Amino acid sequence: MTPAEKEVADLCVELIRADSSNYGDGTGTGERAAAEVVMSRLAEVGIDYEYIESEPGRGNVITRVAGSDPSLPALLVHGHLDVVPANAADWSVDPFAGEVRDGYIWGRGAVDMKDMDAMMLALIRQLKREGRQPRRDLVFAWVADEEAGGVYGAKYLTAHHRDLFEGVTEAISEVGGYSLEVDPSLRLYLIETAQKGLAWMKLTADGTAGHGSMLNSDNAVTEIARAVARIGEHDWPLTYTPTVRRFLTEVASAFEIEFDEDDPQPVLDRIGPLVRFVGATLRHTTNPTQLGAGYKSNVIPGQATAVIDGRFLPGFEEDFFKTVDSLLGPKVRREFVHHDIALETSFDGDLVESMIAAIKAEDPAARAIPYCMSGGTDNKTFFADMGVRGFGFVPLRLPGDMDFASMFHGVDERVPVDALHFGVRVLERLLVNY
The missing domain is CATH 3.40.630.10 (Zn peptidases)
Known part of the structure; x- marks a missing residue:
């Protein structure tokens, strides 16, 4: 030792x-x-x-x-x-x-x-x-x-x-760099080469304040609720970055199953709990996390807010925000709470080869593959x-x-x-x- x-x-x-x-x-x-x-x-x-x-x-x-x-x-x-x-x-x-x-x-x-x-x-x-x-x-x-x-x-x-x-x-x-055991003769080592981008977004809807007992067709709470529902329930399509595509292909090969781009779930099922790391890297995500409005039960507020945790795929940031903006509605605006880039690099080069060689020298059953983290x-x-x-x-x-x-x-x-x-x-x- x-x-x-x-x-x-x-x-x-x-x-x-x-x-x-x-x-x-x-x-x-x-x-x-x-x-x-x-x-x-x-x-x-x-x-x-x-x-x-x-x-x-x-x-x-x-x-x-x-x-x-x-x-x-x-x-x-x-x-x-x-x-x-x-x-x-x-x-x-x-x-x-x-x-x-x-x-x-x-x-x-x-x-x-x-x-x-x-x-x-x-x-x-x-x-x-x-x-x-x-x-x-x-x-x-x-x-x-x-x-x-x-x-x-x-x-x-x-x-x-x-x-x-x-x-x-x-x-x-x-x-x-951690392992996923396929069987005693094969372990996959996942090397992270990509990360999703981050967009924490504050949504704001302005409306007409008033008494809670009266008719009001310009209710900020209603507007923000509709926007949150549209964004939170949006069915983002499967979108494969080069890293994710290679990851799924490599996992399918290791487990000797087919990778169907229209239905990747059988491949994801094989990686067990690690799906929490990579399951969200097959599509954009937009999860509502906070809501804010009002100060009294019988007062319609003039403004309502919400926060969305958005994560976008490398190479598809423009597509992500275009869709988000289409879901907001005309009376809701957004601003960043925090915005960070997405990353993706190729799984090649001297450093990658050196990482692979170092792992295989200590574990002959190793096979290194790239993956994207959410x-x-x-x-x-x-x-x-x-x-x-x-x-x-x-x-x-x-x-x-x-x-x-x-x-x-x-x-x-x-x-x-x-x-x-x-x-x-x-x-x-x-x-x-x-």
Whole structure:
């Protein structure tokens, strides 16, 4: 067992115990405690780093490992230190105790994403102790605020500290590299190459205020309700991006079934709970999430609002908004609460080949395939602001019966210790040799 394998679980536990809950509203302790774990473990082996706070307590840690070939572009390896909150009453363990039980590390952040934070830390410590040098510069970044859009993390760093990422052209981070077992002789490893775009939209309808007992044909509540119903009930058609088409084709081949573009459900049924990750990537989605109107039972308000969580496919943003606007109606206007790009890159190139080779070296039964995720990561920021081509690659060989998708933001989040050992070995092969 390598030095990194020996300590990665302890580092993951230590990071989980540093509560870095991000409530998204400015409350909480921030990422400082988790950043201090990273900094202390870097300093312990003599690694220099930059610590940057975008606001008090909102900590980011960045360090660069020099490569042996300065002609090669640098690779960014990044993970976020913040986690979503956890209600301890819902859990069977203390979500911030980092308990190790039944071969798993339990706690908030175990898979999202203090497992990767720990693997990064274990590997850089091993490289330093052994005096080993990768082929290219590696920039390691443990960042803040990913769970609330990255304003205090990736977005702040690319705006104010771009020099720290000089020469970076590619990146790896969450969510990808995990396994889906077909049978004992074949495991698919899903590498994320695409993400849907984000459009949180506030809808507003203006009407004529009046007494609730009177006739009113210009009721703002009625208008907003109609618009919400039209948008929420819209049957978005199946639309296959190159990534999704290849994913479904690869899964169908692995399970030796046909992929029918008019009915992809038989293929989706084969991936089990992971359908929560990819099921929504076959079409746009528009889910109503909030409603607001009025202040008294017998007063017709002059305005009513709603919020729609919209997610659009890479390459089809114009189509998405054209349809949304047609569903609004003439008396309803929209504005963005938050808008972020969609991403899609091809499943080819030297980095992809290196990721595939690293996985297969540790798992001969592996077959790597691309997939699109319905959510988003900091890879969007690094692409939008610096043109960095990003992939979701946190390699984990998982038990065949593990409901991995439910671990993200879920109750009793946990990661297998063996999966961390596997991940460290894969990442070592990738980062040293690429």
